[in-house]
Amino acid sequence: xxxxxxxxxxxxxxxxxxxxxxxxxxxxxxxxxxxxxxxxxxxxxxxxxxxxxxxxxxxxxxxxxxxxxxxxxxxxxxxxxxxxxxxxxxxxxxxxxxxxxxxxxxxxxxxxxx
Numbered sequence: 001x002x003x004x005x006x007x008x009x010x011x012x013x014x015x016x017x018x019x020x021x022x023x024x025x026x027x028x029x030x031x032x033x034x035x036x037x038x039x040x041x042x043x044x045x046x047x048x049x050x051x052x053x054x055x056x057x058x059x060x061x062x063x064x065x066x067x068x069x070x071x072x073x074x075x076x077x078x079x080x081x082x083x084x085x086x087x088x089x090x091x092x093x094x095x096x097x098x099x100x101x102x103x104x105x106x107x108x109x110x111x112x113x114x
Contacts, residue, residue, distance in 0.1 A: 004057065006037070006044065006045065006050050006053060006054070007037065007038055007039070007040065007042075007044075009053050009054060009057045010022065010034055010037045010038040010045070010053060011038040012057065012060075013034070013053065013056055013057060013060065014034050014035060014038055016060060016064065016069060016072070016073070017056075017060070017073060017076060019031050019032070019033075019034040019035055021076065021077070021089060022034035022053070022056075024089055024093060028049065033045075048095075051095060052092050052093060052095060055092050055095065055097055055100060055101075056076075056092050058101065058104075059076075059088060059092070059100050059101065059103075059104040060072060060076070062101070062104040062105070062107075062108055063075050063076075063104050063107050063108060065108070066107075066108045067107070067108075075088060075104075075107055076088045076089050077089055080103050082099065082102055082103035082106050083096070083099055083100070083103050088100055088103060088104070091103070
């Protein structure tokens with residue numbers, strides 16, 4: 001499986017979710033940093049930020065493949081029962097990879113935590 005370049009991942013997330021949410025996922029406070037990460041001549045995110053961005057991208061692709069972009073955005077910021085009622089954004093910032101992907105799968109398969 002081919003991997004997507006971190007700059008392309010950042011461009012796609014910036015476009016889909018906006019740089020503010022991307023900054024939160026990368027655990028940075030500068031909202032302009034995700035735009036700079038996306039540029040060919042810009043700085044690269046730190047390795048841990050790259051991990052978070054890759055996780056966000058995987059979850060985004062999964063959820064947006066079966067839901068509208070608006071619904072996928074809301075999924076990222078809303079409380080999620082599969083994540084102990086925190087948002088996927090928060091879970092991604094904590095690198096709760098398996099839990100985030102389980103929650104994304106539950107969204108796509110339309111199952112609920114009970």
